[in-house]
Amino acid sequence: MNAPGGFTARSAGPRLRAWARGRWAVPAAAGTLVLASFAASALAGHGWWSDALMVSAAVVAGAPVAVAAWRALTARSIGIDLLVAVAAVGAILVRNFWEAAAVTFLFAVGHALESATLDRTRAALAELVAVLPDAAVVLRDGRQVEVTAADVAAGETVLVKNGAKVPVDGTILRGVGAVDESSVTGESIPAEKVAGDAMFAGTIVTAGLLQVTATGVGEDTTLARIIHRVEEAQDARARAQGFMERFSAWYTPAVIVLAVAVGVLTRDVLLALTLLVVACPGALVISIPVSVVAGIGRAARDGVLVKGGEFLETVARVDAVALDKTGTLTEGRPRLTDVVVLDPAADEDDVLLTAARVEAGSEHPLARAVVDAAAESGHVVVGLPEHTEPVPGRGVLAVLDGVPVAVGNLALLAGRDVVGAGRAAAVMAERAAAGRTPMVVTRGDAVLGVVAVADQVRPDAASMVSRLRAVGVRRIVVLTGDVDPVARAVAAETGVDEVRSGLLPEEKLAAVRDLQREGYTVAMVGDGVNDAPALAAADVGVAMGAAGTRVAIETADVALLGDDLLKVPHAVSLARRTVRTMRQNIVIALVTVAALLTGILVGGVTMAVGMLVHEASVLVVVVNAMRLARRPRSAAAVPGGQDRAARSMRTSASRTTISPPAR
Known part of the structure; x- marks a missing residue:
């Protein structure tokens, strides 16, 4: 019959085998043998059987350590396992069986706890896998x-x-x-x-x-x-981690030499063995990787992919941010804002439909906004102009119903005697000053009117800029290919006081290089298309809206999976918290070793006490790093926490506004 809860003798076997292969099997077995030794001593007095049980505990807990030490030696590496193995063997040889069992048992418990807590820091990856x-x-x-x-x-x-x-x-x-x-x-x-x-x-x-x-x-x-990228990122080493590993490669052999020297000079073997245990750099070695894993995991859960520990450290040093305008500070979807009639014989519909018919044959990004506005007003644009001639950097020339027409900027009128050009220039200057992109519409040899389009500034752009300053970014610059009045209007609305406009992609790259030459660590935030050279040149390239973009996920230093701009300051803040945690962990590790060494010199620190304090320091380091994995409590600390709640109360659709014709 089945036991209550569905447990059967048949199912017990696989569960026991799984437990025996788990992280707690060795500590449990060694701990049981230690307790048995104490019990034997208490019941029958100290004898060979209690010593045999204690040595058995040391062997059970120390065997995996010895195997790991041997493998490291065959790979020409001297690590913590070797220090513990040598200390345990030495304690047995001097017949201090309790010290040998205590050191190996505590090391096994510490290793199991370290493994368990490290697994918890990888919870972001586990959550992503569970979502599949x-x-x-x-x-x-x-x-x-x-x-x-x-x-x-x-x-x-x-x-x-x-x-x-x-x-x-x-x-x-x-x-x-x-x-x-x-x-x-x-x-x-x-x-x-x-x-x-x-x-x-x-x-x-x-x-x-x-x-x-x-x-x-x-x-x-x-x-x-995303899962693949997080796996790679959590395994990627930070620069500080590489330094710690190189330091450990020299430090560990130095400790062995020091312990041998102390043993020879003092003729106290137990003191030398205690020195080996106390000087283990375990907390120091793990202080950085556990922080990197936790920080990258937290970022992934917040929709921010960081390429690796090295880039996390670089983000923490960012003190200048260069921002693309179109598609980054703005939504990247221009909409028609104005239709101004300048020909007394025309009306709004005439100006809008003429512009839409011309733009129907254009590949310019602003053309779609004019065509869509005409459709929303009930004008169906069918077919293409009889003739279309794009003029790069100026606009479009076309022929409609046998009449030459044009849509573009004032440069398109250069060299032509067009009636009303002066008035059109004044209207266009006024619209440009308001942050819109104006285009003159001509028919024949006269100006028909002016249409203007504008890209809507993202609702969270101003908050993003203020938060960047709050987390310590000293310089924020808008880099855009748009005209200066439009760029400055967007910058003023978002709180940015430095603008470089009219830039080609290679000029954006040069602007980033200029900031770097001035000593700044630069993050470039863009959509990854025309910003590619600047993104590559920056110390950190941040790609916006990368969720559906394979290239951005695979190549960007930092990829924001959504279009939430507040994730930019959040990424900087999280990176700085991560680096701060790394430094705290290094201090904890070094202070612990220094305190234990002092305790040995003063007296009172035994091998078992040293290992207990050492393993406690490892756990403190891991737990400190795990704080990074927690979501900040305040809504304001979460990317878009308050702003998203506010935005959800607004309507997502915005209507195109058509200004009344100029009189």
Whole structure:
């Protein structure tokens, strides 16, 4: 019969074998033997059997240590395991069996606790892996078929119901819903999704029923790439960690030589062995990697991917931030803001429709804003102009219904005798000063009117700038290819007081180099397209909105998976906390060793006490680093904590405003 709770004798075997292979098996066995030795001494007096039990405890706990020490020696490395093994063997040889058992038992317990707490610092990776979906519902031949997520083929339609995990990366084919994307972007508020929007594997549909066309499956999903990146980042060494490992490579042999010298001079073997135990640099060696793992893990859970410990240290030193304007400080989606009529025979519809018909044949980024505004006003733009001639840096020349027309900046009118050019220049200057990009519209040899577009500043841009200053960034610069009045209007709205406008990609790179020559550690924040040279040249390249971008996830020093600008100051703050924790851990380790060495010289620190204090220092270092893995308590400390809550109360749609015609 089955025992209560479903436990059976048959199931006990695998569980016991699993426990025997676990981290606590050796400490438990050694501890049991130590207790048995004490019990034997108490019941029958001290004898060979109690000594045999104590030696057995030392052998059980020390065998893994000796094996690790031998492997390190064969690899020409001298580590902590060798110090403990030598100390234990020496204690046995001088018949101090309790010291040998105590040292190896405490070292085994410390190793098990260290392993357990280190696993906890990798909780971010474990959480991401747990988010990976197992199953998917696919529409095949009109039927719903449940398959494993890995068996979904690209191009298939996946049905995702309310409460289900999205099993693939894809695009919504049909349906409207809300999706919790916190596992990918760190954004806690569910995002509203409609047909055409992107979806990521591992996110959860909290409302609605969605049909998703699969574009990425299995290892090709954004979440899988994020997990791979976090794995690599947590294993990557920080510069300080490399220094500590080189220091340990010299320090450990030096301790052995010192212990031998002390033993020869004092003829006190136990003192020399105690010195070996006390001088173990365990806490020192682990002080940095455990902090890096915890810091990178916390960042990943907040939607910030850091390439590795070295880059985390660099982010902590950042004191200058260069910001791209379009797509970074602004939303990157220009909208029409003004239609100004300058021809008495025309009206707003005439100006807007003419501009839209010309821009329908243009590849300029601002063209879409004009065409979309015409469509929203009820004007359907069909077909292309009879002739289109783009003029780089100026605008577009075209022929509509046999009449020459043009849309562009004032430079487009140079050398032409156009009626109303002076008035158009005044209107365009006024709109540019307001932070908009104006374009003159001409028909024949007269100005028809002026249209202006503007890219909306992100709601959290100003807060991001103020928080960067609060975390210690001394210089913030906007680098943009846009015209100076527009750039300065955006900078004024966001609180940035330094602007470099009209820059080509190579000029942005030069601007970053200038900051570096002035002694700044520079972070460049951009969308990763035309900012690529500057991102590569900066000390830290930060890519915005990288969740669906394979290249950004794989190559950026820091990748912000969402479009939340507040993650930029959060990343700097977290990096500085991580480096501060590293330094605290180094101090803890060094003070502990110094105190123990003093205790040996003064007297009173035995081998067992030394190992106990040493292992306690290791745990203090690990626990101190684990504080990084906790989410800050205050909403303001979380990326977008208060700002996102405020934004969720606003409507996401913004209407295009058409100004009345000038009189």
